[in-house]
Amino acid sequence: MKPEEIQQLAQQKYPEILHEKESETQEGTDFIRAIIEEHMKSGRFGGRVHTRFPPEPNGWLHIGHAYSINWNYSIAQEYGGKFNLRFDDTNPVTEEEEFVQSIIADVKWLGADFEDRLLFASDYFEQLYEYAVQLVKKGLAFVDDSSVEEIREMRGTLTETGRNSSYRDRSIEENLDLFERMKAGEFPNGSKVLRAKIDMTHPNLLMRDPIIYRILHATHHNTGDKWCIYPMYDWAHGLEDSLEGITHSLCSIEFEIHRPLYDWYIDQLEDENGNPIFHSQQIEWAKLNVTYMVLSKRRMIRVVNEKFVDGWDDPRMLTVAGMRRRGITSEAVRNFALSVGVSKREKLIDMSTFEYFIRDDLDKRCSRVMSVLNPLKVVITNYPEDIEEQITIQNHPTNEEKGNRQVNFARTLYIEQEDFMENPPEDYYRLAPGKEVRLKYAYFITCEKIIKDNETGEIKEIHCTYDPETKGGVAPDGRKVSGTIHWISANHIIEAEVRLYDRLYTKENPMDTEEGEDFTDCINPDSLTVIKSYVEPFLKDVEPGSRFQFERNGYFVVDIVDSTKENLVFNRIITLRDSWAKK
RNA sequence: AGUCCCAUGGUGUAGCCUGGAAACACUCCAGACUUUGAAUCUGGCGCCGGGAGUUCAAAUCUCCCUGGGACUACCA
Numbered sequence: 001m002k003p004e005e006i007q008q009l010a011q012q013k014y015p016e017i018l019h020e021k022e023s024e025t026q027e028g029t030d031f032i033r034a035i036i037e038e039h040m041k042s043g044r045f046g047g048r049v050h051t052r053f054p055p056e057p058n059g060w061l062h063i064g065h066a067y068s069i070n071w072n073y074s075i076a077q078e079y080g081g082k083f084n085l086r087f088d089d090t091n092p093v094t095e096e097e098e099f100v101q102s103i104i105a106d107v108k109w110l111g112a113d114f115e116d117r118l119l120f121a122s123d124y125f126e127q128l129y130e131y132a133v134q135l136v137k138k139g140l141a142f143v144d145d146s147s148v149e150e151i152r153e154m155r156g157t158l159t160e161t162g163r164n165s166s167y168r169d170r171s172i173e174e175n176l177d178l179f180e181r182m183k184a185g186e187f188p189n190g191s192k193v194l195r196a197k198i199d200m201t202h203p204n205l206l207m208r209d210p211i212i213y214r215i216l217h218a219t220h221h222n223t224g225d226k227w228c229i230y231p232m233y234d235w236a237h238g239l240e241d242s243l244e245g246i247t248h249s250l251c252s253i254e255f256e257i258h259r260p261l262y263d264w265y266i267d268q269l270e271d272e273n274g275n276p277i278f279h280s281q282q283i284e285w286a287k288l289n290v291t292y293m294v295l296s297k298r299r300m301i302r303v304v305n306e307k308f309v310d311g312w313d314d315p316r317m318l319t320v321a322g323m324r325r326r327g328i329t330s331e332a333v334r335n336f337a338l339s340v341g342v343s344k345r346e347k348l349i350d351m352s353t354f355e356y357f358i359r360d361d362l363d364k365r366c367s368r369v370m371s372v373l374n375p376l377k378v379v380i381t382n383y384p385e386d387i388e389e390q391i392t393i394q395n396h397p398t399n400e401e402k403g404n405r406q407v408n409f410a411r412t413l414y415i416e417q418e419d420f421m422e423n424p425p426e427d428y429y430r431l432a433p434g435k436e437v438r439l440k441y442a443y444f445i446t447c448e449k450i451i452k453d454n455e456t457g458e459i460k461e462i463h464c465t466y467d468p469e470t471k472g473g474v475a476p477d478g479r480k481v482s483g484t485i486h487w488i489s490a491n492h493i494i495e496a497e498v499r500l501y502d503r504l505y506t507k508e509n510p511m512d513t514e515e516g517e518d519f520t521d522c523i524n525p526d527s528l529t530v531i532k533s534y535v536e537p538f539l540k541d542v543e544p545g546s547r548f549q550f551e552r553n554g555y556f557v558v559d560i561v562d563s564t565k566e567n568l569v570f571n572r573i574i575t576l577r578d579s580w581a582k583k
Numbered sequence: 584a585g586u587c588c589c590a591u592g593g594u595g596u597a598g599c600c601u602g603g604a605a606a607c608a609c610u611c612c613a614g615a616c617u618u619u620g621a622a623u624c625u626g627g628c629g630c631c632g633g634g635a636g637u638u639c640a641a642a643u644c645u646c647c648c649u650g651g652g653a654c655u656a657c658c659a
Contacts, residue, residue: 028596028598028599030597054659055659058659094658094659148657151657158654159585193657203586206655233659234659256654257586257653257654284588286652339595340595340596341595341608342596343595350593350595356608359621363621363622398623430620440619442618473618576621576622577622578620
């Protein structure tokens with residue numbers, strides 16, 4: 001009996017044994033799922049999983065956010081739960097509607113389905129205010145007239161305890177009155193704040209009577225001028241999660257130290273029936289960083305403002321908009337994000353890992369086409385001048401469903417400059433004087449002559465002969481050639497602008513700078529090269545955003561911003577792996 | 584310097600709770616195959632921060648040390 005037959009038989013007769021074995025050998029899971037599994041067992045959330053992505057609408061999303069979105073969404077999916085998109089818009093001064101729209105578009109593009117749960121912290125302002133009143137009534141919050149400087153000074157330091165504010169003992173009635181008048185707009189910005197009454201000697205600075213509300217006479221993108229007091233993030237965030245019934249609130253590690261405060265707030269509050277309010281579980285994880293990239297918002301803004309790149313959607317940026325324009329698929333981003341895994345240690349992922357997932361996805365989905373990026377003219381001297389052949393080629397080497405297309409072959413062609421060398425090294429597979437190579441899908445050709453410019457010595461064209469017996473690329477006599485190169489018929493081309501993108505930074509970790517250096521010092525001056533190239537004519541009719549593999553050249557996308565029928569623009573998404581170039 | 588968090592190949596993640604020959608992915612290096620120097624397939628290199636202790640046995644438990652990070656906004 002063959003092993004597979006034994007396997008099959010066992011599968012039929014004793015499926016439970018095999019199943020058991022499988023679960024035994026199952027790899028461990030990440031710490032977040034482990035926590036969720038615990039909750040599933042204990043029944044803490046009644047078997048419910050509800051996650052969320054809570055951006056502040058003050059900038060563009062980048063791959064780090066995409067990582068968070070993908071994890072939040074896929075964890076919810078995995079447990080049959082839900083995922084919310086919630087804007088943490090508690091600071092009217094920094095936030096804009098423009099970012100709300102771009103973030104919604106980005107999240108949708110990433111494929112995280114928040115259904116009808118597009119939510120705003122600002123929609124909870126009333127509830128948040130009532131919670132604050134509740135705290136005041138319990139004697140757990142007070143209005144403080146101290147200045148910013150006084151509050152800072154009395155907070156203490158990392159090693160010294162703080163001191164109580166002289167307003168800390170105001171009566172509940174006075175606090176209630178003052179807080180209401182703060183809300184009513186009686187006081188100017190900065191004149192008063194509402195503070196929680198916790199412990200000024202607490203080792204965690206965030207617990208030293210944190211500010212809950214500040215006065216801000218400003219117009220909010222969502223609530224307009226309705227409010228002039230705004231909740232602080234620490235007050236709002238945990239309560240938003242609570243209000244939405246978020247079970248597992250994932251956030252980055254720097255908020256770990258905030259968790260005791262969120263927990264404290266939630267534990268003090270009760271609903272209209274006097275029951276404790278819903279208590280989410282916050283879980284902190286480490287952010288994603290990628291080599292040869294800078295993801296901090298502040299620095300990305302500089303790169304844009306100082307014109308190192310052409311805007312937020314520049315294909316060299318790892319913003320979601322930039323990746324989309326670059327032609328990277330959301331599936332690649334998702335596969336990458338999930339493969340990285342979650343943990344609490346600082347991570348700096350190799351760019352090559354991301355590149356692997358980009359190619360992995362593109363390879364499967366992209367039809368192959370012929371292009372010549374840097375043309376070199378080739379004349380097949382023994383090919384008739386008045387003939388043109390139609391060659392049928394498969395659009396994808398392994399996926400026949402992608403169909404076929406016709407390509408013209410004629411006497412005058414272009415090949416890649418790189419594919420010809422006058423004095424090649426020993427292990428050069430491509431065309432050289434006296435050498436025979438295969439024109440992919442077409443014929444074997446042999447280089448007979450080089451035509452040079454008389455003055456510059458530059459190679460202008462090369463003359464080859466073809467073997468008519470090798471049509472289709474196979475020699476009836478069985479002889480082999482070491483190289484196969486791509487080509488394009490000179491009479492059947494259109495010119496396209498091709499933008500070749502390379503890494504934005506030349507250093508693995510641009511933030512690792514010497515004294516007096518700036519991360520912008522290692523910006524790659526050659527991160528963008530624009531050339532005019534020849535591509536197959538049918539490409540002028542494809543939709544912007546369409547992706548192709550230019551055979552042997554890499555993956556390219558029709559630019560969604562600049563490309564038109566008249567002026568076709570391709571972005572190079574990524575090169576093919578090239579084990580030859582490495583040597 | 585107080586409180587908290589983190590430490591496994593080059594990179595990232597499992598293994599740690601419940602001690603028993605350190606696994607997976609990417610990278611890198613070989614080779615096979617190839618009408619893309621691609622893809623695919625096969626093989627290989629390479630890791631438990633340090634020191635004590637407990638134990639027949641420690642990546643795993645205990646203690647100490649070292650290194651890295653977060654926190655001193657009326658930002659999020």
